[in-house]
Amino acid sequence: MNTKDYLPLIESTLVSIFEGKEPYNLYEPIRYVLSIGGKRLRPTFALMACDLFGGKVNDAVYPACALEVYHNFTLLHDDIMDNADMRRGKPTVHKKWNENTAILSGDVMLSQAYEVMCRAEHSLLPSLLSVFNQTTIEVCEGQQYDMDFESRNDVTADEYIAMIRLKTAVLLAASLKIGAICAKASSKDADLIYEFGINVGLAFQLKDDWLDVYGDVKKFGKKIGGDICCNKKTYLLITALEKSSGDTKKSLTEWISKESFDRDEKVKAVTAIYNSLNIGKIAEEKMNSYYQKALESLNQLSLSADKKEVLKSIAESLLYRED
Amino acid sequence: MNTKDYLPLIESTLVSIFEGKEPYNLYEPIRYVLSIGGKRLRPTFALMACDLFGGKVNDAVYPACALEVYHNFTLLHDDIMDNADMRRGKPTVHKKWNENTAILSGDVMLSQAYEVMCRAEHSLLPSLLSVFNQTTIEVCEGQQYDMDFESRNDVTADEYIAMIRLKTAVLLAASLKIGAICAKASSKDADLIYEFGINVGLAFQLKDDWLDVYGDVKKFGKKIGGDICCNKKTYLLITALEKSSGDTKKSLTEWISKESFDRDEKVKAVTAIYNSLNIGKIAEEKMNSYYQKALESLNQLSLSADKKEVLKSIAESLLYRED
Numbered sequence: 001m002n003t004k005d006y007l008p009l010i011e012s013t014l015v016s017i018f019e020g021k022e023p024y025n026l027y028e029p030i031r032y033v034l035s036i037g038g039k040r041l042r043p044t045f046a047l048m049a050c051d052l053f054g055g056k057v058n059d060a061v062y063p064a065c066a067l068e069v070y071h072n073f074t075l076l077h078d079d080i081m082d083n084a085d086m087r088r089g090k091p092t093v094h095k096k097w098n099e100n101t102a103i104l105s106g107d108v109m110l111s112q113a114y115e116v117m118c119r120a121e122h123s124l125l126p127s128l129l130s131v132f133n134q135t136t137i138e139v140c141e142g143q144q145y146d147m148d149f150e151s152r153n154d155v156t157a158d159e160y161i162a163m164i165r166l167k168t169a170v171l172l173a174a175s176l177k178i179g180a181i182c183a184k185a186s187s188k189d190a191d192l193i194y195e196f197g198i199n200v201g202l203a204f205q206l207k208d209d210w211l212d213v214y215g216d217v218k219k220f221g222k223k224i225g226g227d228i229c230c231n232k233k234t235y236l237l238i239t240a241l242e243k244s245s246g247d248t249k250k251s252l253t254e255w256i257s258k259e260s261f262d263r264d265e266k267v268k269a270v271t272a273i274y275n276s277l278n279i280g281k282i283a284e285e286k287m288n289s290y291y292q293k294a295l296e297s298l299n300q301l302s303l304s305a306d307k308k309e310v311l312k313s314i315a316e317s318l319l320y321r322e323d
Numbered sequence: 324m325n326t327k328d329y330l331p332l333i334e335s336t337l338v339s340i341f342e343g344k345e346p347y348n349l350y351e352p353i354r355y356v357l358s359i360g361g362k363r364l365r366p367t368f369a370l371m372a373c374d375l376f377g378g379k380v381n382d383a384v385y386p387a388c389a390l391e392v393y394h395n396f397t398l399l400h401d402d403i404m405d406n407a408d409m410r411r412g413k414p415t416v417h418k419k420w421n422e423n424t425a426i427l428s429g430d431v432m433l434s435q436a437y438e439v440m441c442r443a444e445h446s447l448l449p450s451l452l453s454v455f456n457q458t459t460i461e462v463c464e465g466q467q468y469d470m471d472f473e474s475r476n477d478v479t480a481d482e483y484i485a486m487i488r489l490k491t492a493v494l495l496a497a498s499l500k501i502g503a504i505c506a507k508a509s510s511k512d513a514d515l516i517y518e519f520g521i522n523v524g525l526a527f528q529l530k531d532d533w534l535d536v537y538g539d540v541k542k543f544g545k546k547i548g549g550d551i552c553c554n555k556k557t558y559l560l561i562t563a564l565e566k567s568s569g570d571t572k573k574s575l576t577e578w579i580s581k582e583s584f585d586r587d588e589k590v591k592a593v594t595a596i597y598n599s600l601n602i603g604k605i606a607e608e609k610m611n612s613y614y615q616k617a618l619e620s621l622n623q624l625s626l627s628a629d630k631k632e633v634l635k636s637i638a639e640s641l642l643y644r645e646d
Contacts, residue, residue, distance in 0.1 A: 026467035077430060081423045100404045100470065103426060107400060108463035110433055115456040118449070125452065126445040133438040140431035144349035147423065 003314065006047045009057065010040050013065045017116060029093045029105040030112075033072050036090045042067040042171060046179035048314070049193055052307045055183025059121065063128060063178050066117035070132075071171065073109035074139060076102050081147070110136070120182060127181050127190075135174040142166025149233045153241070153256075160238050161202060169201025192297045193311075199294035200315045206287040207319055209234035213271055214280050219322040225267030231256050235286065236279050243277050291319055326637065329370045332380065333363050336388045340439060352416045352428040353435075356395050359413045365390040365494060369502035371637070372516055375630045378506025382444065386451060386501050389440035393455075394494065396432035397462060399425050404470070433459070443505060450504050450513075458497040465489025472556045476564070476579075483561050484525065492524025515620045516634075522617035523638045529610040530642055532557035536594055537603050542645040548590030554579050558609065559602050566600050614642055 014034050021027040043064035050060035078084075079092040080102050086092060094102035113136075120128055145163040149155045177194040185193075212227040213236060227234050244252055252273050255266055274280060294315055298308055337357050344350040366387035373383035401407075402415040403425050409415060417425035436459075443451055468486040472478045500517040508516075535550040536559060550557050567575055575596050578589055597603060617638055621631055 023464060023467045023471060025471055026464060077426055080426060103400055103403060104463055104466055104470075107429075107433065108460055110430065111456060111459040111463065114437060114452070115460060118452045118456060122449040125448045126441070129437070129441050129448065129452075133434060133441060136434040137431055137438060140427055140434065141346055141349060144346045144427055147427075148346060148348055 003044045003048055006044050006057070007040060009061055010043045010047070010065060010068065013061050014068060017065060017069070017112065025097075025101065026105055026108055029076075029097055029101055030072075030109055032096070033076060033087075033093055034069075036088050038068075038072070038088060040068060042071050042175040045172060045175035045197070045314075046182070048310070049176045049179025049185075050183040051179075052303060052310060053180050053183035053185040053189065055179070055185075060179050060182035062116050062119040063182055064175070066113045066132070067171070067175050067178065069109055069116060070113040070136060073106050073113060074143075076106035076109065078143065081143075124181055124184075127187075128178060131174050131177050131181070131194075135170050138166045138170045142168070142170075155233055155238055157235065157238050157242060160233065160235055164205040164235075165198060165202060168205045169198045172201040172204070173197030186302070189301055189303075192301050196294050196297040196301075196311065196315075199290045199297065200318060203287045203290040203294065203315075203319050206235055206283055206290070207321070209236050210280065210283045210287065211323070212236075213274060216322055225263070225271070228267050228270045229263055235283055236274055239282055240274055240277055240279050243279070243282075244273070248273055248276060287319065291315065326367050326371055329367050329380070330363060332384055333366045333370070333388060333391065336384050337391060340388060340392070340435065348420075348424065349428055349431055352399075352420055352424055353395075353432055355419070356399060356410075356416055357392075359411050361391075361395070361411060363391060365394050365498040368495060368498035368520070368637075369505070371633070372499040372502025372508075373506040374502075375626060375633060376503050376506035376508040376512065378502075378508075383502050383505035385439050385442040386505055387498070389436045389455070390494070390498050390501065392432055392439060393436040393459060396429050396436060397466075399429035399432065401466065404466070447504055447507075450510075451501060454497050454500050454504070454517075458493050461489045461493045465491070465493075478556055478561055480558065480561050480565060483556065483558055487528040487558075488521060488525060491528045492521045495524040495527070496520025509625070512624055512626075515624050519617050519620040519624075519634065519638075522613045522620065523641060526610045526613040526617065526638075526642050529558055529606055529613070530644070532559050533603065533606045533610065534646070535559075536597060539645055548586070548594070551590050551593045552586055558606055559597055562605055563597055563600055563602050566602070566605075567596070571596055571599060610642065614638065 015031075018027055018031050018034065046060055046064035046067055047057050050064075051057055075087060076093050079087055080094045080099055084092055085095050090096075092102070093105065114132075117128060117132055118125060142163055142165070145159075146167055149160070149163065173194045174197070176197040177190050180190040180193050209227065212222075212234065213225065215224055217224055226232075227237070231237070240252060241249070252270065255261070255270055255273075258266070295312065298311055298315075301308060301311075303311075341350055341354050341357065366384075369383055369387035369390055370380050373387075374380055398410060399416050402410055403417045403422055407415055408418050413419075415425070416428065420428075437455075440451060440455055441448060465486055465488070468482075469490055472483070472486065496517045497520070499520040500513050503513040503516050532550065535545075535557065536548065538547055540547055549555075550560070554560070563575060564572070575593065578584070578593055578596075581589070618635065621634055621638075624631060624634075626634075
């Protein structure tokens, strides 16, 4: 099974959901944001899980696409909140149109995600919506903690993990669980694949943090050190603030509070501090510990060895990626 | 039956939904907006409909409150889009906190509304969500048409009615239908009470437009002529633009395009134009025609005469209100 095989179905379903919808000014930004791509990770996870548990992919395609519509809704609103100009190499909706458009088109995407989710077999709605409601609520809570952290200098690594669990991991986990539910997997399996997803999601975000500093310039899509420049409270920075003391801590704190600086100089200096504290290694170990936890849940699933191998290789491709 | 009897249950349920929820910065604005009041028209409609169709009020209380949470979510986001400073005599959320807070707290309110709706009996979820999804989508579509109309001078009365149907009427109608569904009313009755709600909702909004110009200064909560001042495309203005010609049309168009003007002078002049065109009367007649349509649906409901009387008196109290 190749996860790329699901893409044509995902793309054509996403197009069909919004094709020709009026009013134009409400739906055109949605067609735009859905057309500029993305890895379609969440619907792929859902279809794959449904497939692995013996379900028909067609029974999961609407819930799968609901997850992608939902994910893109969060991007629309996050980009306003972060004042981001570009997304996937294209202007963001609030830049190409305006802020009101990004708010309202986003709002209708969230409702449309629910509408599309409810196209599933009606007997599944209570379980599907229980996962989906919890997830859409938790993602907002994660985004709020992330914003709260910006104005705090005492965020602990545990708080950070709790935040990325909500902001990133739960949606990946929910995608797997929703696929499992569509295949009518047992609730034990549905819970185990959710736990697998949470731990893969946490490892995935830690890898993201790590790549910003230690990624290969040639392979990493973005410029190295973006998080360092804007003092983003990543696992690396938080751990460095926790582990450092004396002159090292003083120097790190000074770099954080500098209002004007040379970009490359700051990235170089903060990276040197990370290196002196072994932060890269600590982050990798943390990432691996979540990967190990993911494998523990994976092993308990009532799936054949070759199906478990599929999930394992997906996790590996996410965690050992270079961009 | 007095609809005020439902208020303590509605208020205590709304409080219980958000009590103690964290993160504080996400949920405090929601507790704030829900605490500053409002008529609770939508949950009252839902509980009343459930009651009239022989259901237990407790079976409808969560869906009813979901409608109120949803309605307040639309206010949070509409107030950003309209750049409104005050709501119900208090600062709006984006003024008291900031825009990002109003966006994100609004987003989680929409998800929480779905979560609360799903606390209904599970066998009812397909019908409840079918109405609720359609409604939350249509309200966004109505808001978009309303914003589109701002930059158009050729909006027809029919387009305006289609817009207020989406923006205002469908949520009132859905509230009644959702109450009926909770009482396990027949689908024919559920559809009829929805039609009743649509027509009452249209008449309600036309009354709103009318009150802005012809309301009693002492009883009307807001200052008379607010819509005239900002050229809001109400039924009155659209009809006046349609019906006028020659010097009258020229004068009306001039007042609309004036960048600086004396407020009272403009209100007086435009009101005089409306009077010369009999616009107040035309609006009242239109309102009454929807009220008559509402009564037609009402008469077809399989309810006793005294229960129909309850619905009729609710409609009357909305349409013959003075503020």
